[in-house]
Each structure stands twice: as structure tokens, then as C-alpha cells.
Amino acid sequence: MVNLVKGQIRQSLSGYYDVMGEDGVEYRTRARGNFRKKGQTPLVGDLVELKAEKVDQGYLLKIYPRKNQLVRPPVANIDTAVVVTAVKEPDFAANLLDRQLLMLENHGIRPVIYFSKCDLLSEDEASEFTELATYYDRYYHTYMSNQDQVVASLMANLKDEVVVFMGQTGAGKSTLLNAIEPDLQLETGEISKALSRGRHTTRKVTLIPIRESLLADTPGFSSFELLDVTVTDLPTLYPEFRQYQVNCKYRGCLHLKEPKCAVKEAVAAGEILQSRYDNYCQLNELLANQKPKYR
Numbered sequence: 001m002v003n004l005v006k007g008q009i010r011q012s013l014s015g016y017y018d019v020m021g022e023d024g025v026e027y028r029t030r031a032r033g034n035f036r037k038k039g040q041t042p043l044v045g046d047l048v049e050l051k052a053e054k055v056d057q058g059y060l061l062k063i064y065p066r067k068n069q070l071v072r073p074p075v076a077n078i079d080t081a082v083v084v085t086a087v088k089e090p091d092f093a094a095n096l097l098d099r100q101l102l103m104l105e106n107h108g109i110r111p112v113i114y115f116s117k118c119d120l121l122s123e124d125e126a127s128e129f130t131e132l133a134t135y136y137d138r139y140y141h142t143y144m145s146n147q148d149q150v151v152a153s154l155m156a157n158l159k160d161e162v163v164v165f166m167g168q169t170g171a172g173k174s175t176l177l178n179a180i181e182p183d184l185q186l187e188t189g190e191i192s193k194a195l196s197r198g199r200h201t202t203r204k205v206t207l208i209p210i211r212e213s214l215l216a217d218t219p220g221f222s223s224f225e226l227l228d229v230t231v232t233d234l235p236t237l238y239p240e241f242r243q244y245q246v247n248c249k250y251r252g253c254l255h256l257k258e259p260k261c262a263v264k265e266a267v268a269a270g271e272i273l274q275s276r277y278d279n280y281c282q283l284n285e286l287l288a289n290q291k292p293k294y295r
């Protein structure tokens, strides 16, 4: 008897896709040539339909439309990305954090911020960062690594979601994933990673069920590519701009040189963080000078 089942790809490894069926059964499947012809590659996180004579001999029939997808890690239908950002070592860079937040907003992925290495801050620096974290927390859930029960609060926020971890190299992604699930035993630190380079030659991506969420065990990297965003869409990716722009005098105000701009007034009044606004102006210039893309 041949079974037709709907499910979600939970793991991809050397051309095999392990699918958790809606019937609670795990199927090992392959993609037939029909996907290649269409130029489609199944991704972990994909909602699929499959046919299986035996649980280890299924094949994928259909991939349902994705709500989003990332390149690194290659995962589809992501609900939330935890942006791991070191407050020190490497030095905190507000514009890097902001770019990651924008990229995620643009993909329809909810960003959550995790400030790592807070234990390295002096008392003065710590109070400065707490202020910064409080600002970001108004618009995104924000955690500081030295908070009490930080892993438990973070995980409570990620229930029933597909979650990826991202951030600069050395930010502490593997360390955080290990704290969430010690069984992962991900290597941390540059030296141990350098020693084992080349050992893991197969590319495996897994969504692991941990405390009622599905976590990608492969951390992602920050993307420094130019955003695929128009100059007019850019300000809509800043939640605090969205909040103030209704009071701008001009419709479609880009908050640059326009008079009576509520966003600029909020920056001047210290209600919007100067670094966020400066970063916006920089990106606007970058996008405005970007060569048009022909598709």
C-alpha cells in the first residue's frame, strides 16, 4: 500500500530528507527529478507532501509555498531568528546589529536579540548596555547573557516556533546553543574549531525539537550583502520609525531633509536612538547609489 502523507522536512543529509509526517511517523525520502527540472531544492523546514511504500523509502511529491528562506543556514519557514551579539570581544557594533535586524524584518522573520558576553562588562559599561538593551527591548525581545534564568526566559519566548541562531563569528552562537541543549556538544572557540576543520565534510542541517520549539542546529552568519530593499521600503523596516512617521508632515517622508519630520524630531529629543538613525541615513545613501538590478 502506498501512503500519501503531509509533513515537514526536519533533516537534510546527502540527498536524503527526513520528514516528520502529520501522522507522527518519520519518513526518509529523496527528491525525484521533477524538482530539479523546476530548479527547486527541498530545504529543512519545508512543508511537503510525500509518498512512501516503506518509512525509509519515500519520495517527495510537492513542496508547499514557503513563507521565507535563508541561505545560511539553509532553512525555510523560519519564525524567529535569535541574533547573538557580543557586547565585547568582538567589540559591539550597532550598525552590524541593525543590519541583521533589517534583513530579518525584510524576510518576515521575527528578530530576538541576545547580548552575549555581558559578564565581561565593567560596572559602568554594564549600565550603559542595560540602557541600550532596554531601548531595543521596546521593539524586539532582548536578552542579556548575565540575566537570571536567561536561557529559560529565552526559550519560553520561542515556543512552537522554527528558530535559527545567527550572528558574527565569535559572537557566542554555539555557546548559547550548548547552554540550551548540552547534548548538542557544539565546538566553541576558534582554536578548537580550527583543529576540527575538515573533519565534518558532510553538510547536515537539522531542526531539533527542544523544549517545544524546533531549533536549527547550524548557526547562521550575518549577511553583509546589500539589502534587497528599495529606498522607500527601508524606513518601514525600522519599527520605531513606523511608530512616529504618522506624524510626519509629508506622506512618504523619508526622514532625511524633509521639514516637520516626526522621526527626526524624535531623534533630536532622544526618543529614537541616534545610532539607529545614523545607520538608516548611511543605508539610504548606499541604496540610493546602488546600480539598478535587471532581473
Ligand SMILES: Nc1nc2c(ncn2[C@@H]2O[C@H](COP(=O)(O)OP(=O)(O)OP(=O)(O)O)[C@@H](O)[C@H]2O)c(=O)[nH]1
Residues within 6 Å of the ligand: 116, 117, 118, 119, 120, 145, 167, 168, 169, 170, 171, 172, 173, 174, 175, 176, 187, 188, 189, 190, 193, 219
Ligand atoms: N566570557 C564569555 N565568553 C563567551 C560567552 N559566550 C561565548 N564566549 C566565548 O566566545 C568564544 C566564541 O564563542 P562561540 O560560541 O564559539 O561563537 P560562535 O558564534 O559559535 O562562533 P563561530 O562558530 O565562529 O561563528 C568562545 O571562546 C566562547 O567560550 C559569554 O557569554 N561570556
Ligand SMILES: [Zn+2]
Residues within 6 Å of the ligand: 245, 248, 249, 253, 254, 255, 256, 258, 260, 261, 262, 263, 264
Ligand atoms: Zn519623516
